[in-house]
Amino acid sequence: MTRKYMAEPFKIKVVEPIAMTTREQREEAIKRAGYNTFLLRSKECYIDLLTDSGTTAMSDNQWAGMMLGDEAYAGSVNFYQLEGAVQDLYGFKHVVPTHQGRGAENLLSQIAIKPGDYVPGNMYFTTTRAHQELNGANFVDIIIDEAHDSASEHPFKGNVDLNKVKALIEKVGAEKIAYICLAVTVNLAGGQPVSMQNMKELRALTQPLGIKIMFDATRCVENAFFIKEREAAYADKSIREIVKEMFSYGDGATMSGKKDCLVNIGGFLAMNDDMLYQKATQLVVLYEGMPSYGGLAGRDMEAMARGMYESVDYYYIKHRVEQVRYLGERLEEAGVPIVKPIGGHAVFLDARRFLPHIDQDQFPAQALAANLYVEGGVRSMERGIISAGRDKQGNNYHPKLELVRLTIPRRVYTYAHMDVVADSVIELYKQRDSIKGLEMIYEPPVLRFFTARFQPLV
Structure with a gap:
């Protein structure tokens, strides 16, 4: 059927050739990678939907800013640009740059957590947990x-x-809660947003008890777009206004700039508490670098500051979310089981319903991701039992959601690419009964989904 979609709110100035491979080449590549899409080489992938982290196409304005990098060891001009952007757009007082989001997670965890504390969160994320x-x-x-x-x-x-x-709170006491980790949006739930009303209510509950709320702000602009769409009181608010209000209900945030800040590397820890900031500046020197650059070059901080302003442009974020939605709606119309509502950064295939004949302990999402690569050269990511990892006793977590994430990089692919992805998934769905499970033949001790290796079950 003919469908309408929003044209790109940008024009293409630089292009990069991508791989055109045969099925035989892809079969050999996935076998060599141990049926783990993380271990494929990028040149072996036709459409790379492994992640939206650091895969953004930066704008001409950002590239121009890269040429203005002040690489002073301390007090870089670009740091103050970044600090000003965070204060202006997000409203937090202090900013500590880090090499990426997990650097900020490391700092926050070390300065805010005592052994035996509890960290409640709206679903886990792998590196955060x-x-x-x-x-x-x-x-x-x-x-x-x-x-x-x-x-x-x-x-x-x-x-x-x-x-x-x-x-x-009743069970452990407010003093045992290090902070609440509030992700906006929630990645492993399918890129799902948090309502402004829920943020207000959470703040009203926790503030009198002295419990801090620390945002995982990685995809905050996508969350703001959904609030504008779905909460009537915010229909006429700008994305920028919504983002600012969201963060007013928290005490700080970790940010992976590789997502909604539209850069290829970078992140930061932001907060309002002066004492927490001092602790962070002491620790960042050990793990990252000076408090005014963290793990970043001046040019990277400049690109991130400029990207933050670009990200709150309504037409940019509307196109992004609608491109993801286009892919999801094509799959849904074909009967492919996906997570609904369609999220802001990815379409998530429901591997449980896609491959009901494969037991969760035989890694259906991993098998689906591997077979999708072979079918169409599309690289995706498992988000199920392998990503969930093991508990402290060494037992596998068995999450209710066993998913494959088709993650759309920002400003990189066209709707024609989305059609190729849809066609590949739909064709694989027709052949789903022929897909077999996997067994793990190598498992690293931490974050196993990155480097584990598998082989097909006979």
Whole structure:
């Protein structure tokens, strides 16, 4: 059918050739990679949807800013540009640059967590939970139950269940809660947003008890777009106004600039608390660099500052979300099981329903991702039992969501590429009964999904 879609709000000035491979070449490549799409080489991928982290196409304005890098060891002009952007757009007082988001997670976990503390969050994220647990915290999932149901159409599946928060406070006491980690949007739930109303209510519950709210702000602009779409009170608000209000209900944030700041590397830890900031500046010197550059060159901070302003442009974010939605709607119309509502950065295939004949302990999402690469040269990512990892006793977590993430890089692919992806997934869905499970033949001790290796079950 003929469908309408929003044209790109940009024009293409530089192009990069991409790989055109045969099925035989892809079969050999995935075997060599141990059936782990992370271990494929980028030149072997036709359409690379592994992640939207650092895969952004930067603008001419950002590239121009790169030429203005002040590489002074301390007090770089570009740091003050970045600091000003964070204060202006997000409203936080202090900024500590880091090499990327997990650098900020590391700093926050070390300065805010004591062994035995609890860190409630609206669903875990892999590196975030790893840093929290390595510093002695107990992660507690406080997301609403609908988030674990891929078919639920709840408009804000990233919301916190306030009753779960109250129950945890009653059980362990407010003093044992290091902070609440509030992700906007929630990646592993399918890129699902948190409503402004939920943020207000969470703040009203926790502030009198002295419990801090620290945002995982990685995809905050996408969250703001959904608020504008789905909360009537914000229909006439600008993305910039919504972002600023969102962060007014928190005490700080970790940011992977490689997503909504539209850069290829970088991140920061932001906060309002002076004492916490001093601790962060002491620790960043050990792990990253001077407090005024962290792990970044001046040019990288300049590109991030400029990207932050570009990200709150309504037409940019509208195109981004609608391109993701276009792919999801094509798959949904063909009967392919996906997480609904369609998220802001990716379409998530429901591997449980796609491959019901494969037991979760045979890694259906990993098998699906490997077979999708062979089918169409499309690289995607497992987000299920392998990503969930093991508990402290060494047992596999068995998450309710067993997903494959088709993650759309920002300003990189066209709608024609989305059609190629859709066609590949739909064709694979027709052949789904022929797909076999996998067994793990190598497992690293931490964050196994990055480097684990597999082989097909006979």
